[in-house]
Amino acid sequence: MLDVTKDTFDREVLQNKMPVLVDFWAPWCEPCRIVSPVLEKLSNEYSNKLKFAKLNVDDNQEIAAQFDVRGIPCMIVFSKGNELDRIIGAYSEAELRKKIDQILAKA
Secondary structure, three states, rough: EEEEEEOHHHHHHHHOOOOOEEEEOOOOOHHHHHHHHHHHHHHHHOOOOOEEEEEEEOHHHHHHHHHHOOOOOOEEEEEOOOOOOEEOOOHHHHHHHHHHHHHHHOO
């Protein structure tokens, strides 16, 4: 998974030709730490359909505010610079896979 910051967000996420799932997280967030290995696994499975990135909300508050991220974990899927959908909260691998598949079907 790619770590993005306010300096790389536009280039790596909004200008990317492939849809990008951005995991908005923080080191102190226990549910974020639970979801992280699941996202790592899914990033390998979806490598030809979806890029995965992480954004630390403590270090990049401007980006979190820009996309109205009010709670974490929050995963936003972007396509062609626009938000397709968001997944809020910690989910099991099967639930995350299902939600990602539903979102990609709309892309």
